[in-house]
Amino acid sequence: MFYKVALLGAGGVGKSDLTLRFTQNRYVEDYDPTIEDQYTKTFELDSHAVKLEILDTAGQEDFWHLIDYYLQQREAFILVYSIADIDSYRTVQQFAEKIKNTLGTEAPVVIVGNKKDLEECRKVHEKCEDIIREFKYSAWMETSAKLNDNVTEAFHELVRLMWKRNTDR
Numbered sequence: 001m002f003y004k005v006a007l008l009g010a011g012g013v014g015k016s017d018l019t020l021r022f023t024q025n026r027y028v029e030d031y032d033p034t035i036e037d038q039y040t041k042t043f044e045l046d047s048h049a050v051k052l053e054i055l056d057t058a059g060q061e062d063f064w065h066l067i068d069y070y071l072q073q074r075e076a077f078i079l080v081y082s083i084a085d086i087d088s089y090r091t092v093q094q095f096a097e098k099i100k101n102t103l104g105t106e107a108p109v110v111i112v113g114n115k116k117d118l119e120e121c122r123k124v125h126e127k128c129e130d131i132i133r134e135f136k137y138s139a140w141m142e143t144s145a146k147l148n149d150n151v152t153e154a155f156h157e158l159v160r161l162m163w164k165r166n167t168d169r
């Protein structure tokens with residue numbers, strides 16, 4: 001099974017580090033924030049062979065024009081904020097709204113609060129219940145790309161949500 005997914009979120013929240021951690025088990029302290037790239041990863045999940053093509057987006061100036069293109073290209077999304085950055089949480093709310101209006105409420109979405117290792121700097125206390133309630137195939141979790149905490153789970157959850165939706169269809 002082959003799926004095309006994308007990570008969306010404000011700059012600096014850890015989209016690239018989550019992608020590198022999942023695809024290559026790498027963590028880069030100062031990854032170039034302007035690099036947008038695609039990564040593929042093949043793995044087994046619940047006895048199924050899965051291949052993910054992951055688009056790690058970088059928020060360029062024209063991002064809000066590109067977003068429609070991304071949404072048409074990809075079938076499921078990881079929306080990333082940092083638990084230490086309240087603005088990045090608001091950005092995720094905006095992306096969720098955009099996805100809902102463009103693709104509808106059946107788009108598979110995992111909301112990720114990254115940098116959970118920075119508990120002492122926590123600004124976001126939400127569990128994203130409002131967003132989760134709006135999407136039929138959605139989940140929320142907190143991760144740390146730095147400590148490799150919950151990263152694999154986030155990608156696996158996204159695949160399981162796609163399966164659930166495809167079974168329902």
Ligand code: GDP
Binds near residue numbers: 116
């Ligand atoms: P992007 O702009 O969303 O792609 O963000 P990056 O993946 O480039 O990460 C931005 C910065 O946040 C990096 O310089 C990392 O050092 C830092 N970072 C990423 N993930 C974590 C994490 O889980 N914990 C902590 N403490 N820092 C992180």
Ligand code: MG
Binds near residue numbers: 031035056
């Ligand atoms: Mg990046």
